[in-house]
Structure formats: C-alpha cells, structure tokens
Amino acid sequence: MPQTPPTHRPIQPLHLAFALDGGEQHRERFEVAHYVELARLAEIGVLDFVTLDDAPPPADGAAGRFDALAVLTQVAPATDRIGLVAAVAAPHPGPPSVPAGIVLLDRISRGRAGWTPPAPDAVASGPSGPSSGTAFAPQDGQDDASAGLHDTASAGTGPTDGWPVIAVDATLEAPRETAARHADVAYxxxxxxxxxRLAYEARTDLRRRAAAYGRDPDRLTVLASLAVELFDPADAVVLADLFGDWHRDGITDGFHVRPADPPRDLARLVNGTVPVLQQRGLFRRFQPGTTLREHLGLDRPVSRAVDRSADRAGGRSVG
Known part of the structure; x- marks a missing residue:
C-alpha cells in the first residue's frame, strides 16, 4: 500500500469511463447500432464517458477503415448524457489543433465530446515528414491558443459546444508534460x-507537474486504465472492492475500464459493480449535469484571446 500524506482525504467523486472497443475483436464487423447499445447501457450506469479509438487501415491494403468519430457522431443523437471521447489523429502533422470533427461532435452532443490526440510515437512522422515529436504541445514561441488547445470558442455557437474535453494517454513519460499542462483528463x-503503486505514483507525478504550470491539480482528472475480464457475475463485486479500496486510499480519481469482451463486461459493470459502489456511497446515482465537463466537475475554460483583450483593456501588457 503506498504511503499517503497525513492530510490525505478520500478523493470525491469517483469517475468511471469505459472503452467501447476493448478486446481483440474486429470492429469492422460491428454496425453503429452495436455502439449505440453499449453507449446507452453505459448511460444507464451513469458512467462519465465512453471512449472509442480509430483503427488503422487494413494491412492488406483493402479499402475502408474504422472511423471512431463517424461512429460517435451517430451515437450522439441516440444518447442524452454519456460523454463521448474519440481518439483520432489530427488532420495534419505537427502540433495539432482540436479537429473540426471533434468540435462538430461536441455541438451535436451538446457538450458531451472529448478528444484523445495521438500519442507522441503515433505522430513522430506524417505525410510531410517527421513532426515535432510531441502529442499536441505548442512549439517554442507558440502559445496555447495558436496550438488550438482550449481555444475553440469560434467553432461553437452555444453555451455547451465548442469546448471538447482533452483526454491524454499519459502512460509513458513523453506525454506527461503535455497532459499536466493542457489535459482535462489523463489516462x-x-x-x-x-x-x-504505479497508479498512485502516476497521479502524484501528474498533479505535481500540473501545479508547476500554475494549474489547480484538482482540475486534472487522473484515471487508472485497467484491463478487465468479468467472467462471472461475482467478478463484478471483486472489481467494486478494488475500486473502493483505491478510492479510499487516494490512489486515483477513477477508472478507465478496458474490457476483454465489451458487451459482457459492460453489462456486468453496470448491473453488478456500479450498484455495489452506489450502495456503499462511493458512486453517484445520477449525472450532475448534461455535459461531459459537468460530469467531470470542470468549468468551461475561458478563451486565451478573451483574456488578452481584457488585459489590454485594463492597461496591462501580456507576454
């Protein structure tokens, strides 16, 4: 058991997310209705969000590929509250802006979209040659707005769209700084x-780095991403015990479940694990709002451009 500070208090609330594309199954054989059904079940379980990754083109050169964003764009109108996080590449190499398709998903879902950018090794090269080697951090001399991070206000027209959540896979060292500086969620x-121990150390490290950037560490949600196989209904109770223990000991802010069999494991998570957590007072019984930011307890960020205009109006220079 990791040693927690004397002033430690249990983390509240517990956050849960689910990977719709877990396991080794061939996703191209599934229809959109398959993902709609899973997302609706996750919504019944009041999970924060579901994730879906793009798939690479077929190795044999055949046409067609799995498009996570296209699928979630169709899932959005069929659901009401569940967050929808797509892992898709940016439209060009180098430090990417939030793709327009993600902003569109945020608009269609009325504030429930999130984006996981490619990991550094996934963007090490592109059609135009080697890139900067960073996931989406600004290059030297660039600010956050020019990199397109949290500054997409012009893309949205209402109070809930134009601000998709940024969720970074911070498992490796390379994207840790990016996650600490820019992300809303880190896996x-x-x-x-x-x-x-690894989960506790990772959360502690990410919070330290976030604070070094002047951020409130509590605004970065760190999730332990676990591979899960719920062979038997009793396994759902065992999983609830693990979730509860880690929550009590301040190990993580929540969990990103990567299932071996998504339909089976999600059903047992929702019908077995979640009710146990709710009975123990560790997990909510309803969503606190209708947007993904509300689920995560995040405020709508303020555009850096707006900040600069206000500073100039007040007679202060901005570096």
Whole structure:
C-alpha cells in the first residue's frame, strides 16, 4: 500500500469511463447500432464517458477503415448524457489543433465530446515528414491558443459546444508534460502486481507537474486504465472492492475500464459493480449535469484571446 500524506482525504467523486472497443475483436464487423447499445447501457450506469479509438487501415491494403468519430457522431443523437471521447489523429502533422470533427461532435452532443490526440510515437512522422515529436504541445514561441488547445470558442455557437474535453494517454513519460499542462483528463495504463503503486505514483507525478504550470491539480482528472475480464457475475463485486479500496486510499480519481469482451463486461459493470459502489456511497446515482465537463466537475475554460483583450483593456501588457 503506498504511503499517503497525513492530510490525505478520500478523493470525491469517483469517475468511471469505459472503452467501447476493448478486446481483440474486429470492429469492422460491428454496425453503429452495436455502439449505440453499449453507449446507452453505459448511460444507464451513469458512467462519465465512453471512449472509442480509430483503427488503422487494413494491412492488406483493402479499402475502408474504422472511423471512431463517424461512429460517435451517430451515437450522439441516440444518447442524452454519456460523454463521448474519440481518439483520432489530427488532420495534419505537427502540433495539432482540436479537429473540426471533434468540435462538430461536441455541438451535436451538446457538450458531451472529448478528444484523445495521438500519442507522441503515433505522430513522430506524417505525410510531410517527421513532426515535432510531441502529442499536441505548442512549439517554442507558440502559445496555447495558436496550438488550438482550449481555444475553440469560434467553432461553437452555444453555451455547451465548442469546448471538447482533452483526454491524454499519459502512460509513458513523453506525454506527461503535455497532459499536466493542457489535459482535462489523463489516462494511465497500469497492471500486474505493482498496479496500485504505479497508479498512485502516476497521479502524484501528474498533479505535481500540473501545479508547476500554475494549474489547480484538482482540475486534472487522473484515471487508472485497467484491463478487465468479468467472467462471472461475482467478478463484478471483486472489481467494486478494488475500486473502493483505491478510492479510499487516494490512489486515483477513477477508472478507465478496458474490457476483454465489451458487451459482457459492460453489462456486468453496470448491473453488478456500479450498484455495489452506489450502495456503499462511493458512486453517484445520477449525472450532475448534461455535459461531459459537468460530469467531470470542470468549468468551461475561458478563451486565451478573451483574456488578452481584457488585459489590454485594463492597461496591462501580456507576454
């Protein structure tokens, strides 16, 4: 058990997310209705959000590929509250802006969209040659707005769209700084006999880095990403015990469940694990709002451009 500070208090609330594309299944054989059904079930379980990744083009050169964003754009109108996070590449190499398709998903879902940019090794090269090697951090001399991070106000027209959540896979060292500086959510994949210690150390490290950038560490939600196989209904109770123990000990802000069999494991998570957590007072019984930011307890960010205009109007220079 990791040693927690004397002033430690249990983390509240517990956040839960689910990967719709877990396991080794061939996603191209599934219809959109399959993902709609899963997302609706996750919504019944009052989970914060579901995730879906793009798939690479077929290795044999055949036409067609799995398009996560296209799928979630169709899932959005069929759901009401569940957050929808797509892992898709930016439209060009180098430090990417939030893709227009993600902003559109945020608009269609009325504030429930999120984006996981490609990991550094996934953007190390592109059609135009090597990139900067960073996931989406600004290059030297650039500010956050020019990199397109949290500054997409012009893309949205209402109070709930134009501000998709940024969720970074911070398992490896390379994207940790990016996650600490810019992300709303950070995933850390852990497993094996030392998973608990690794999850605690990762959360502590990310919070320290966020504070070094002048951020409130509590505004960065760190999720332990776990591979899960719920073979038997009793396994759902065992999982609830693990979630409860880690929550009590301040190990993580919540969990990103990567299932072996999404339909089976989600059903047992929603019908078994979640009710146990709710009975123990560890998980909510309803969503606190209608947007993903509300689920995560995040305020709508203020455009850096707006900040600069206000500063100039007040006679202060902005570096």
């Amino acid at each position: 850390v994949r852990v497993g094996g006999p030392h998973a608990e």
